[in-house]
Amino acid sequence: MERPGPWQFFTHDEAAAIEAIVDRLIPRDELSVGGKDAGCADFIDRQLRGPFGDSRQLYMRPPFAKGMPEQGPQSPLVSAQRYRAGLAVLDACCKQNFSSKNFVSLVPAEQDEILQRMEVGRVPDAESQQAFFELLLQNTMEGFFADPIYGGNRDMVAWKMIGFPGVRYDFRDHVEKHNVKYPLPPVGLMGRADWTLQR
Amino acid sequence: MPTKLRRTDVVVIGLGWSGAILANELTDEGLDVVALERGPWRDTARDLSINFVPDELRYGIRLDLVLRPAQQTFTVRNNAGQTALPMREFGSFHPGNGVGGAGVHWAGITWRFSPADFRLRSHLSERYGAAAIPADMTIQDWGTSYQEMEPYYDRFEYLAGISGRAGNLRGMLQDGGNSFEGARQRDYPNPPLKLTYGPKLFADTARSMGYRPFPIPSALLSRPYINPLGVAMGECTFCGFCTNYGCANYSKASAQTTVLPVLMLKPNFKVRTECEVLRINLDKAGTTATGVTYVDSSGQEWEQPADLVIVCAFMLDNVRLLLLSGIGRPFDFRTGEGQVGRNFSYQTQNSAQGFFDNKRFNFNPFIGGGATGMAIDELNNDNFDHGPLGFFGGGSTRCAPIGAAPILTRPIPPGTPRWGAGWKKATVDNYLSAISVGCESSSYSNRNNFLDLDPTYTDRLGRPLMRITFDFPENDLRMSQYVTGKVAEIVRNMGASQIVARPRTGHWSVVPYQSTHTVGGAIMGADPSSSVVNKYLQAWDVANLFVVGASAFPQNSGFNPTGTVGALAFKAADAIRNLYLKAPGPLVRT
Numbered sequence: 001m002e003r004p005g006p007w008q009f010f011t012h013d014e015a016a017a018i019e020a021i022v023d024r025l026i027p028r029d030e031l032s033v034g035g036k037d038a039g040c041a042d043f044i045d046r047q048l049r050g051p052f053g054d055s056r057q058l059y060m061r062p063p064f065a066k067g068m069p070e071q072g073p074q075s076p077l078v079s080a081q082r083y084r085a086g087l088a089v090l091d092a093c094c095k096q097n098f099s100s101k102n103f104v105s106l107v108p109a110e111q112d113e114i115l116q117r118m119e120v121g122r123v124p125d126a127e128s129q130q131a132f133f134e135l136l137l138q139n140t141m142e143g144f145f146a147d148p149i150y151g152g153n154r155d156m157v158a159w160k161m162i163g164f165p166g167v168r169y170d171f172r173d174h175v176e177k178h179n180v181k182y183p184l185p186p187v188g189l190m191g192r193a194d195w196t197l198q199r
Numbered sequence: 200m201p202t203k204l205r206r207t208d209v210v211v212i213g214l215g216w217s218g219a220i221l222a223n224e225l226t227d228e229g230l231d232v233v234a235l236e237r238g239p240w241r242d243t244a245r246d247l248s249i250n251f252v253p254d255e256l257r258y259g260i261r262l263d264l265v266l267r268p269a270q271q272t273f274t275v276r277n278n279a280g281q282t283a284l285p286m287r288e289f290g291s292f293h294p295g296n297g298v299g300g301a302g303v304h305w306a307g308i309t310w311r312f313s314p315a316d317f318r319l320r321s322h323l324s325e326r327y328g329a330a331a332i333p334a335d336m337t338i339q340d341w342g343t344s345y346q347e348m349e350p351y352y353d354r355f356e357y358l359a360g361i362s363g364r365a366g367n368l369r370g371m372l373q374d375g376g377n378s379f380e381g382a383r384q385r386d387y388p389n390p391p392l393k394l395t396y397g398p399k400l401f402a403d404t405a406r407s408m409g410y411r412p413f414p415i416p417s418a419l420l421s422r423p424y425i426n427p428l429g430v431a432m433g434e435c436t437f438c439g440f441c442t443n444y445g446c447a448n449y450s451k452a453s454a455q456t457t458v459l460p461v462l463m464l465k466p467n468f469k470v471r472t473e474c475e476v477l478r479i480n481l482d483k484a485g486t487t488a489t490g491v492t493y494v495d496s497s498g499q500e501w502e503q504p505a506d507l508v509i510v511c512a513f514m515l516d517n518v519r520l521l522l523l524s525g526i527g528r529p530f531d532f533r534t535g536e537g538q539v540g541r542n543f544s545y546q547t548q549n550s551a552q553g554f555f556d557n558k559r560f561n562f563n564p565f566i567g568g569g570a571t572g573m574a575i576d577e578l579n580n581d582n583f584d585h586g587p588l589g590f591f592g593g594g595s596t597r598c599a600p601i602g603a604a605p606i607l608t609r610p611i612p613p614g615t616p617r618w619g620a621g622w623k624k625a626t627v628d629n630y631l632s633a634i635s636v637g638c639e640s641s642s643y644s645n646r647n648n649f650l651d652l653d654p655t656y657t658d659r660l661g662r663p664l665m666r667i668t669f670d671f672p673e674n675d676l677r678m679s680q681y682v683t684g685k686v687a688e689i690v691r692n693m694g695a696s697q698i699v700a701r702p703r704t705g706h707w708s709v710v711p712y713q714s715t716h717t718v719g720g721a722i723m724g725a726d727p728s729s730s731v732v733n734k735y736l737q738a739w740d741v742a743n744l745f746v747v748g749a750s751a752f753p754q755n756s757g758f759n760p761t762g763t764v765g766a767l768a769f770k771a772a773d774a775i776r777n778l779y780l781k782a783p784g785p786l787v788r789t
Contacts, residue, residue, distance in 0.1 A: 024618075024619065025618040025619070026618070026623065027619060027620050027623070029620055029623065031623055031624065031627055032623065051261075052261065056269065057261075057267040057268065057269050058267075058268050058269060058287050058288050059268035059269055059272040059285050059286070059287045059288075060269070060287065061285070061656065061657070063655065065282065065284060067282075067284040068276075068277070068281065068706075069708065069710070070275075070277060070706050070707060070708035070709065070710070071275055071276065071283075071284040071286075071709060072275075072284075072286055072287060072288065072290060072708075072709045072710050073287055073288065073710075074284055074287060112619065115618075119617075137617065137618055140618075141606060142256060142260060142606050145255070145604075145605040145606045145609070146255060146256040146260075146606060147254055147255070147256065149254075150256055158605065159605070161623075161627060162605060162609065162626060162627055162630040162631075163630060163631055164565055164603065164604075164605050164630070165565060167253035167254075167440070168438070169249060169253055169436060169438040169440070169447070169448075170436040170437075170438065171436060171437040171438065171439070171563075171565075171566040172393075172434075172436050172437060174563065174566060175393045175394070175395055175437050175566055176393055176394070176395075178395070178396035178399060179396050179560065179561050179562075180561070180563075181561055181563075182563050182565075182566075189250070189251060189253070189254060
């Protein structure tokens with residue numbers, strides 16, 4: 001599949017790992033393409049190069065302390081640093097548990113096992129890897145369901161899958177059609193793929 | 200050294216709902232008004248264009264219209280024994296930023312508080328005995344009454360073009376409206392919005408159970424409208440990008456869509472954006488404000504002298520500015536003495552979610568807006584007998600689908616995996632056929648919940664952050680259990696195959712979004728020993744200083760606050776125009 005450009009943040013190996021991860025979080029099946037073909041890795045890559053990646057809009061002044069869960073995230077690392085560190089730990093963890101293989105070369109069942117262990121904190125560096133898993137899951141879902149202008153949700157695949165008609169912005173003619181399926185396909189901020197030249 | 204500017208009659212701090220209303224009223228009076236706004240200029244055509252505004256990632260997730268924590272945030276803790284830490288990103292609430300304030304991205308639900316709310320302590324004492332009120336519950340009367348508030352609610356509702364149906368017209372109960380509301384002098388300016396399937400099913404079910412459902416009073420317009428200032432607004436299109444978004448249709452009431460088109464043309468009004476007020480300046484005696492000092496976006500400091508200073512910032516920033524300026528006596532939780540910072544309250548969010556058979560139910564949940572739907576009020580405030588229940592308060596119960604942009608809204612039943620094939624199937628199965636009924640409930644002030652200045656963390660300008668010490672009081676958690684049980688019964692009767700009741704439990708967490716309905720800290724009252732402002736929103740200690748906003752609420756009702764914030768703005772403006780300017784000085788003698 002054609003890629004919109006070279007990776008903006010990830011190294012080659014990091015990108016391969018992310019593509020494999022998003023393909024397990026959102027696997028290809030009869031309902032949709034997988035996270036990789038939906039563009040979730042491209043989405044995350046671009047996000048990490050922008051204001052999300054450097055956390056420039058967040059409060060990042062010291063002192064940093066752990067605090068209670070109710071006090072919210074307190075990491076001194078910006079999002080991009082959390083990805084770089086989290087992927088390195090994941091890589092080491094895979095190699096240690098699966099005879100020197102990295103995440104990409106594991107079979108899907110093994111990949112799922114590692115991700116499940118990250119999710120519940122049964123990996124080395126449990127607390128930060130668990131937080132990294134939450135970040136990964138959140139960003140993957142963002143990419144899958146956000147407007148396609150951000151590089152994910154390619155061809156509005158996620159919106160078609162669930163029946164979300166996108167940014168139509170005027171539903172007045174359907175408000176009182178109760179329990180009646182909305183008939184029109186989705187549109188995004190840039191219109192619809194079939195309104196412009198096909199790739 | 201700040202550069203001193205020419206004196207003006209009035210300086211308004213913050214150009215949101217309150218600031219815009221005050222500025223418009225006082226310029227009508229012929230005064231020269233300067234508004235200082237810490238955020239950017241925003242208007243509909245340029246900043247809230249249909250070309251880019253329905254963008255969930257930008258507005259719903261990255262919170263593009265919300266204050267940046269890098270500019271300013273708050274520190275939080277659940278009790279005074281903990282060390283407060285900064286909210287490094289906003290979750291629980293979303294303060295506004297820029298012209299229009301949080302009124303740009305609000306949902307638009309526009310209530311009047313009930314008559315009993317304004318004399319809550321007296322009302323509960325009369326009905327249940329003073330001894331029934333727990334010792335740590337610091338609820339108070341407002342020092343004003345519903346009757347005094349009514350004309351100002353009316354002004355705000357007509358300014359904003361509220362769509363709704365009266366329940367009590369001059370004492371006569373009206374079919375189809377909220378029978379618990381206080382008497383109103385006239386109906387809403389616009390009829391209720393049309394209903395999607397979910398709210399219709401909710402209302403029919405509630406009615407069959409003996410409840411009296413009515414349309415949610417909404418700042419989303421049901422038809423084109425020209426308000427009393429001559430500003431034209433459009434009809435809501437149910438676009439589903441409402442809460443956290445600006446409106447491109449001119450159909451959600453905000454300062455932009457109701458006041459600014461008139462205010463901005465006035466020669467005696469100026470706004471300076473990206474100008475953050477550092478402090479309110481006082482004379483040597485500390486009893487008169489001489490103006491404010493602010494910093495512009497280049498870092499240059501300015502002193503703006505003024506005869507009247509009106510604080511209309513986000514409520515937490517109102518309180519913080521008083522503390523940073525040394526105005527009033529800071530609340531000391533150890534002794535219970537002092538006023539500024541006491542009675543900080545929030546809103547207690549409860550809900551019940553229903554998962555329905557997707558072969559029989561399709562709610563088209565993406566069709567909606569922040570305030571489109573139906574409500575019941577039987578479970579709110581003191582509308583039911585609390586005698587045997589062991590708690591006070593309640594909430595407005597409503598089915599109001601705000602839209603279903605799918606990064607945030609893709610309900611799956613508890614126990615479903617959060618990723619993988621099982622997650623995907625459940626998401627597809629439930630997206631169109633799940634619906635929630637919320638119960639936006641009261642938050643009664645407690646002596647353990649308060650605001651003060653943080654001893655450690657500072658903003659980009661080196662000033663202490665506001666420290667929030669808050670947890671849900673036992674009273675409110677008991678209330679949550681009770682009302683959510685009732686709400687879940689309604690959802691069951693709507694035909695849900697699975698019901699998930701979500702009463703508020705445990706400690707307050709800053710992580711999940713709840714509401715931006717933080718209140719108190721500079722509360723109004725009849726007695727300067729237990730309040731910061733009098734019933735005209737005038738500071739007790741500084742007669743030419745008015746502090747306007749939800750900071751004045753002594754506790755929170757089971758209603759969204761903006762209708763009351765708008766009414767308080769008109770109340771303060773009326774007091775300045777008709778009382779203060781005729782005889783400058785304290786408007787209430789003690």
